[in-house]
Amino acid sequence: MPLATRLLLLLLLVTTCRAGFEDLAFMQTVTRRAADEQPWTNTPLFVSYPMAVEDLNPFIAWLHNNLSVTSYVFDGAPTLASMPNTYNPLRNHIKTDALSLVFCYGSEEIIFWHVDERLRKLRSVRLIVYLSSRRHKSALNLLFLKLWNMQFLHALVVHQHKIYGYNPYPTLRYFELQLDDRSKVLFPAQPRDLSGYVVSTPAENDLPRVFLVRDQRTGAHLIRGFGYRIFAEFLRRHNARLVISNAGRELAAGTSVDMTYIHQLIGDNRLEITMHPYVGIDRQLGILSxxxxxxxxxxxxxxxxxxxxxxxxxxxxxxxxxxxxxAAVAYISLALHWLGPGLSASPGLSLLEALCQLLFLSSPTRIYGPSVRYFLVALQLSVLGFIVTNWYSNQLSSSLTATLVGEQVDTFEQLIAQQQRILVKHHEIPMLLQQVPPHLERQVSYLVVGADAGEQVRALLSFNTTYSYPFTVERWEFFALQQQYAQKPIYRYSSVCLGAPVIGYPMRRDSHLESLLKHFIMRVQGTGLFQYWLVSDFNDALRAGFMRLIDNSDNFKALNLDTLRLAWYVLLCGWLLAALVFVCEH
Structure with a gap:
């Protein structure tokens, strides 16, 4: 190799090392300023080209000695030991009072995959990215776009001895910060005003959470449901704009949202959040609010x-x-036979006297000069007869005003015994069978019938009693309003339960809306708006034709011979018994 070439390479190496040392000195100044604003205890470091871990050892030692922080170093090497464990993220080992440092050459490096996975659920921590001085300033735009795609809100980029921050609301833009300007903090708090940020999501029928109705006066489509109301009010409160991605699309009354497709859109980052609350989402695709x-x-x-x-x-x-x-009749007969002065000669008369006392009827005999014991017993029997007869008549009158039913299905054993089929959405069948007792899972699986979401809702709304339907209690409270005036209900909410799922808004992992939405939902729950919207939306669904009131009240039914069949049986048995006694006495 010619001497001139060697000298040139040596000069480049010295220049690069000097630039590297100068950049690390500037990074020390930036981290010192960040520590003055808010101290922290943990520092994850992610190192990529052109830096090496050995080059950062002086900087790491400075962090330990001057800022008293603990460091975690990741170099992104493609080894099994360095791969992130999704079931044991860094969040399990450090607190949220952390500041992460990333040393990179550009936004396309694999180190950002490690940043994304290891800082899962730690998007609220502060992040400083060192972009190599060799890169042009034009690389900043792609780098900030990468940080926003990973939902880092408190992020700075250090490039060529300059500091840049960014604001994603309403659209992404970055700006330069002055390190000497103490009037402005490097990491401002998450803004509550989203400045007109656009949130796009589809809206489909999912009674009672979200459903579409048509305004009878204007013909415009309106969205109702407590899921929509909470979501729309949340965006309005934080100055964000809701855009319905499938606006203008005609939806039939019997259709229902396909949550599997919605979840896939979220997992592919084609959808940020959906207004359709649901019971869960695959952890690889997104999270619940x-x-x-x-x-x-x-x-x-x-x-x-x-x-x-x-x-x-x-x-x-x-x-x-x-x-x-x-048993009381027999016991009272013996007591009266022993105590009654005029009944000792006739056991049958004692039995008749006991029945009269228990039914609160007048005595068939007249007692002259009763003893004190007989008087006290007769008084107690009168009170007992009064209570028994009035209690019976009140209960009977209540029974005659309603339709009484026998034993209902309230256990898995009864479900299997009656061969009651269950209509379930295809993708919910595994979740349902997981909640069944293991020794009954096979038998219950034979009763499960898979269906599309729309088919299941249409069967329930048409009162198809061939099937039973697994639904959460808030859906049942909505559907049950249809039979609030019915004398004979068609459905009932059984005790055959399949767990208590959490219902929230599916959203992309580490969404920037998660924290704001959490506090808003807590306020909604505290004010009772959830239940209010559930009832008010039923009236809208009723006018739109989704729901209908059931009026199956029975017409007036006079007491006929068949109604009194049991009384005729009792009378017939009494006649036969009286005839038998008469024959025996003669």
Missing amino acids: YPLTIAQNCLIMPVRNEIPRYMYLLRPFHWSSWLLLL
């Missing part, structure tokens, strides 16, 4: 086993109470 509610997920069962009207006479008392009353 702070819970709107934690609701029981149980089966909506058709009401069956209506009791014949002639059996209503037995309903006021439990079978054990009837047995107790029969």
Whole structure:
């Protein structure tokens, strides 16, 4: 190699080293300024070309000695030991009072993949990116775009002894900061005013969370549902603008949103957040917001086993109470036979006297000069007869004003015994079977029928009692308003439950809206608007034709011979018993 070439390479090496040392000295100045504003305890360092970990050892030692921080160094080497563990992120080991440092040559390097994975759920921490001085200033735009795609809001870029910050609202723009200007902080707090930031999301039917209705006066499409109301009010409160990506699209009343497709859009970063609340999202695709509610997920069962009207006479008392009353008749008969001065000669008369006392009827005999014991017993029996007869008549009158049903399905065993089929969305079948007791999972799986989301909703709204439907309690409260005036309900919310899922807004991982939305949802829950919107939206759904009130009240039914069938049975048994006694006495 010629001597001139060697001298040139040596000169370049010396110049590069001097520039590197000068850049590290400037980085020390920047980190010192950041520490003066707000100290921190943990410093993750991500090192890439042209820096090496060995080149940063003096800088790391300076951090330890002067700022008393702990450092975590990652060089992005493609080794198994250096690969991030998604189930054990850095968040599990450090607090949020951290400042991360990234040394890179450009935004396209693999080190940013390590930054993205290792700083999962740590997007609120401060971040300083050192961009190599060899790069032109034009690389800043792509670098800030990369940081915004990873949702870092508190980020600075150090390039050629200058500091740059950025603001993504309403569109991304970066600007230079003056290190000597102490009137402005390097890392301002997250803005609450989003300055007209545009949030685009589709809106489809998903009763009662989101659904579309048509204004009868203007013909315009309006969006209703507590999911939409909370989301729209949140954006309005923070000065953001909502854009419906599928505006103008006609949706039939029986259609329902495809959440699998929505989740895939979020996972592909084609959708930032959706207004459709849901019970979960794959952790590789996105996250859920702070819970709107934690609701029981149980089966909506058709009401069956209506009791014949002639059996209503037995309903006021439990079978054990009837047995107790029969035993009471026998016991009272013996007591009256022993205490009654005029009844000792006739056991049958004592039995008749006991029945009269228990039914609060007048005595068939007249007692002259009763003893004190007999008087006290007769007084107690009168009170007992009054309570029993009035209790029975009140319970019977209540039963005759409603339709009584027998035992309903409230366990998995009863579900299997009655072979009650369950209509479930295709993608929710695995989640449903996970909640079934293991020893019954195979039997329940035979009862599960897969369907599209729209098909399931249409079957429920058309009152198809062939199936049962797994729905959360807030959906049930909405659908149950249809039968609030019905004498005979069609559906009931059973005790066959499949867990209590968290319902929130699916959004992209580490979304910049997560913190703002969390505090807004907490305020909504505290004011009771959630329940208010749930009821008010039912009226809109009723006018739009999604819902209808069930009026299946029974017409007036007079008491006929069939209604009193049980009473005729009792009378017939009494006649037969009386005839038998008459024959035996003669």
